[in-house]
Amino acid sequence: MTxxxxxxxxxxxxxxxxxxxxxxxxxxxxxLDKLTYAGNLETxxxxxxxxxxxxxxxxxxxxxxxxxxxxEHRPRAVLNFAAESHVDRSILxxxxxxxxxxxxxxxxLEAVRAYWGGLEPAAKEAFRFLHVSTDEVxxxxxxxxxxxxxxxxxxxxxxxxxxxxxxxxxxxxxHHTYGLPVLTTNCSNNYGPFHFPExxxxxxxxxxxxxxxxxxxxxxxxxRDWLYVKDHCSxxxxxxxxxxxxxxxxxxxxxxKANIEIVHTLCDLLDELQPRADGQSYRGQITHVTDRPGHDxxxxxxxxxxxxxLGWRPAETFESGIRKTVRWYxxxxxxxxxxxSGAYRDWVQTQYGSDA
Ligand code: NAD
Ligand code: TYD
Numbered sequence: 001m002t003x004x005x006x007x008x009x010x011x012x013x014x015x016x017x018x019x020x021x022x023x024x025x026x027x028x029x030x031x032l033d034k035l036t037y038a039g040n041l042e043t044x045x046x047x048x049x050x051x052x053x054x055x056x057x058x059x060x061x062x063x064x065x066x067x068x069x070x071x072e073h074r075p076r077a078v079l080n081f082a083a084e085s086h087v088d089r090s091i092l093x094x095x096x097x098x099x100x101x102x103x104x105x106x107x108x109l110e111a112v113r114a115y116w117g118g119l120e121p122a123a124k125e126a127f128r129f130l131h132v133s134t135d136e137v138x139x140x141x142x143x144x145x146x147x148x149x150x151x152x153x154x155x156x157x158x159x160x161x162x163x164x165x166x167x168x169x170x171x172x173x174x175h176h177t178y179g180l181p182v183l184t185t186n187c188s189n190n191y192g193p194f195h196f197p198e199x200x201x202x203x204x205x206x207x208x209x210x211x212x213x214x215x216x217x218x219x220x221x222x223x224r225d226w227l228y229v230k231d232h233c234s235x236x237x238x239x240x241x242x243x244x245x246x247x248x249x250x251x252x253x254x255x256x257k258a259n260i261e262i263v264h265t266l267c268d269l270l271d272e273l274q275p276r277a278d279g280q281s282y283r284g285q286i287t288h289v290t291d292r293p294g295h296d297x298x299x300x301x302x303x304x305x306x307x308x309x310l311g312w313r314p315a316e317t318f319e320s321g322i323r324k325t326v327r328w329y330x331x332x333x334x335x336x337x338x339x340x341s342g343a344y345r346d347w348v349q350t351q352y353g354s355d356a
Contacts, residue, residue, distance in 0.1 A: 001027045004075040006060050006108065007082030008032070009039035011195045012132065016081065016233045021047055028052040030073045032066075033082065034059045034100075040344045042335060043194040060104040066111035077128040077240060078112050080105065083167075086198055087136075087160045091293055094159035101163035102170075105131070109174045116180060130183045130240050131171040135225070135250065136161035137186060140296035147225075147300035150186070150248045157294050168248075175246040183243040185236060187251035188301040192229030192321065193328040197339060200224075200259060201322075204266045205329045206336055208282040209274065214267075218291030220260030223298040227253040228321030231314035238312045249310070252301025255318040260286075269326045 003020070007013040008031035017029050028051075033039045035057050047053040054073075058065045060082045082104065084090065084097045109129070116127050138148040139155030154169075156162040174180040195202040204214050235251040243249060257265075267282035276282060306312045316324070329336060338344045 002030050002054075002073045002075045003027055004030045004032065004069065004073065004078045006032045006078070006080050007039075009035060009041050009044060009055075010081060010085070011038070011043075011192075012190055012229055012232060013081035014040070014043035014194050015192065015229045016079070016236060017044060017053065018047065019230060019233045020237070021050060021052055026052065027076070028054065030054045030056065030069065030075060032056050032058050032060065032069065035345075036084070036096075037345075038085065038196055040194070040196070040339065042338060042344050059100075060108045061099065063107050063111055066108060067114065070111060070115040074123075076123070076126060077130065078108070079130045079132065079236065079240070080108060081132045082108075083132075083164065085160070087158050088198070088292060090158055090160035090163070094163075097159050097163040101160075102166045105167035106170055109170055109180070113174060113178055113180055128181055128183060128240055128243075128245075129171070129174075130185070130236065130243075131168065132236065133168050133184055133186045134161065134164050135186050135188045135252070135299050135301050136296065137165040137168055138299075141298040141300055143298065145298070145300075147252075147302035148186075148250060149302045150250055150305055157296055161296075172246075181245045183239050183245070184248045185239055185251050186248060186301075187232050187235070188225035188227050188253070188255075188299060190227055190229045190232050192325050193332070194335070195229070195325075197336065200262065201266065201325065202329065204263050205270070205326060206340070208267065208270050208285055209329075212285065213287040214263055214282070214285045215287055215289040216260055216263055217289060217295060220263065220288065221258050222295060223256050223258050223300070224262075225252050225300045226255045226257060226262070226318055226321075227251065227314060228316040228324070231316055231321075234315065235306060235312050238310050239306070242310050244309070249306045250301050250303050251306060251312075252303040253314040253316070253318070254301075254303070256298075256300050257318065265322060266326065269323060273326060274330055 156165040
């Protein structure tokens, strides 16, 4: 039995693969990742010699490759993490988002539908397609609005969230029309180890340590609901194991914070754990910059369904998770500097030669 994980060299997919393989008796993982700028095999260095981790560099939009991999490895589940994921990049250039998040998900669904249709009855019954999505598909909340439930109307506002919304709709349609056994998770903002330093939390840590400005968009009062990445991974494992077919599960940690509050917390932790040489606070590096166009004001996830139906709850509080995250960045300067220099992109060649 194998799991096919797409996008498993990215932030969440990478953490998922590591956590999955750390479980006793875990099934092997076939990891299909295109290795865009966001894919980093160095994240998976600790399993690079593990026979249970099979890495293939490839695109979820490549129908022939998908058909071959499914026929060869016969996975019992497909978990789709692969996506273009950065809102700011989607504003600068939306096309890659449509290509991977919409067309790629469609091609993956088509390949999986053909494979699933040919399975023996027992394998067909047990098979799952789990689609990893985001709370951003629900749009923006005003202060005082109730948090997003699974039945909240879709109102995506950025090219990123619109492309994810389209992918969610395709997944839903493949269940409704073809009976494909799908599960969808819509999660709030993640943070934790191996997070590419273009997103708020790792960017602020890395810039602070480098003595660079900490660019807060607009007034910094936009609210996000933060979840430690390993809690997201445990939620996905739980939904895969026990989720009801065709259902959507919102995943979140009840941790709404304004961006400026996050940046202050990071500065204070760094002041404690690695004080600046001049004795000043890292808060002095904060600068307010032009706001993101169409910036969503507030996200908040109501994760009661996942808790009440499947018994999932996060293991970390925001305070414990953010401390672990800052510690991780302090302890892993090599990972960070190779991301910044671009040297991480040589990892495939170094580690896998021409086989990858
Ligand atoms: P990421 O950008 O860190 O990683 C994405 C991975 O997908 C990379 O390894 C990249 O190389 C790969 N990829 C991109 N295009 C591909 C393609 N066409 N074929 C194969 N692989 C491809 O993203 P992430 O933060 O790990 O997000 C993973 C998933 O979780 C995404 O679907 C995202 O929408 C969703 N999500 C993210 C967050 C968050 O806070 N980061 C929150 C909720 C949901
Ligand atoms: P980000 O990590 O890009 O996640 P998302 O846009 O998917 O929520 O941004 C989180 C919040 O932080 C968002 O409100 C934008 C803001 N932000 C900044 O203020 N400065 C920055 O440099 C970045 C990258 C984000």
